[in-house]
Amino acid sequence: MRKIAATYVFPGTTSPIKNGILVCDDEGTIIDIxxxxxxxxxxxxxxxxxxxxxxxxxxxxxxxxxxHLHSKIEKHVGFSGFLEKINQLRNEPAEKEKAMQIADRKMWAAGIAAVGDVSNTGLSLSMKLKSKNYYHTFVEAFGFHPSRADRAFSKAEEVLESFKKAKLSASIVPHSPYSVSHELFQKVLKNAQRNGGPFTIHNQENKAETEFFLSGQGDISMHFSDNLKLDTSHWKPTGKSSLQSILEYLPKENQLLLVHNTQTKKEDIKALKQHCSLVNTFFVLCPNSNLFIENELPPVNLFRDEKLYICLGTDSMASNSELSILQEMLTIQQNFATISLEELILWSCINGAKALNIDDSFGSFDKGKKPGVNLITGIDFKTMKLTPKAKVKRLI
Structure with a gap:
């Protein structure tokens, strides 16, 4: 048994305890505070x-x-430029397995205990089997043209089956509103309704996405026609935001993770409330990736005013210098000074666990859980803020 004390203990679901003592067994299961x-x-x-x-x-x-794409793409290339680079580089010869193993170990050392990971293939399967982290794999389906729907969904099913056979948690999800046809959306939706599991989608990530749905023009349209040489003649703009345009394809019962949300407006949230309950809807913020690609941040204070569930992600090494939730917290605090440390830890721990439907084991120091124990130093205790020197050390 270990007894670990600190200046403050942040349980994750209750108020911080000054000079609290965390009691856990040698395996990290919480016994008491x-x-x-x-x-x-x-x-x-x-x-x-x-x-x-x-x-x-x-x-x-x-x-x-x-x-393996770390440092391969320059900052501030814009979203269409970033997509073009990803398509050029994603299949280049590289030690992908080794790169994933290094990233996984670094996440563990940086205090990350669980990950919602988007995968297009089974490439990460063997790494996840050996990892100390918990993973839920979002098997991503994308296919802009209706003729590709059957093939794209069959491929996603094959990848899903490989994770299921390995007894790893996984579910099929769409990539984004603009890269999935109505036909493919319907297949993914029916699968989610039938099999359950968390459901995620890249949401309102950039202005180009909004323009594509409002007018059918802009960088995404050019990316499809010029870079990918796709036939876009079937596309009919809706005249509404991307989120409002795809609400019918979002399952109402599953945990829903909307990712990025830099262009989300109040009217989008209003429309979302009319479609589904926000009790199981989570707005995932990846601020360092947003700054890297387009030098823009989501309207965090709007989400707080609307009392939405917020959690944090890192996106990838293609659009981030490291996979560190602490660094995401620092970026948010730097740009939104009124957000408290307690709130940031809520987003970083229990909200993420609820989003992935693993809050029975992760996210808080409740008795019986085995969530991992992080020591965060570099705190200004007068203001209860992270300082630029803030660091995290995994204790368990």
């Missing part, structure tokens, strides 16, 4: 740290298959 009040006296067998204890982070959106 002891509240010693405002004073702390040395006790035999208690490890004490200056800093805060928090549950293991949940990275709600990652593309570990792109780990």
């Amino acid at each position: 002891l509240d010693r009040g405002n004073s702390f006296h040395e006790e035999a067998g208690v490890e004490f740290y200056s800093g805060i204890l928090a549950p293991g982070f949940v990275n709600a959106h990652c593309h570990i298959e792109f780990s």
Whole structure:
């Protein structure tokens, strides 16, 4: 049994405890949290740290298959430029398995305990089998032209089956509103309704996506026709935002993770509320990736005002310098000063666990859970803010 004390313990679902003591077994299962009040006296067998204890982070959106693309794409190329580079580089010869293993180990060392990972193939399967992290794999289907729907869905089913055979959690999901035809959307939706599991989609990631749905023009249209040489003659713009245009294809019962959301407006949230309950809807923010690609951030304060569930992701090494939830927290704090540390930890831990439907094991220091234990240092305790020197060390 271990007793671990710190300046503050952040349980994840209740208020921070000053000078709290976390009691857990040697395997990391939480036994109890002891509240010693405002004073702390040395006790035999208690490890004490200056800093805060928090549950293991949940990275709600990652593309570990792109780990070999680290430093291969320049910043601020814009979304269409980024898509073009991904398509050029994703199949280049590289030690992809090794790159994924390194990224996985670094996530573990950076305090991440669980990951919602988007995959197009089974390439990451063997790495995930050996990982200390929990993974839910979102098997991504995409196919813009209706004629590709059957083939695209069959491919996703094959990848899903490989993960299921390995007894790894996985579900089939669409890539984005603009890259999935109505026919493919219907297949993915029926599968989600039949089999359950978390459901995610890249949502309102850039202005080009909005323009494509409003007018059928812009960078995405050019990317399809010029870079991918796709026939776009079947496409009919809806005159509405991308989210409002695809609401009928979003399952109402599954956990729904909407990722990026940089262009989401109040009217989009209103339309979403009319379609489904927001109790199982999560807005996943990947701020460092957004800044990397288009130097833009989502309207975080709007989401807070609307009392939405927010969680954090890192996206991929193609659009980020590292897969670190702490760095995402620092970026949000730097740009949205009114957000408290307690709120950031809520987003980073229990909200992500709820989104992936693993909050029975992860996300908080509730008795019986085995969420991982992080020590975060570099805290200004007067303001209860992270400082630029903030670091995370995994204790369990």
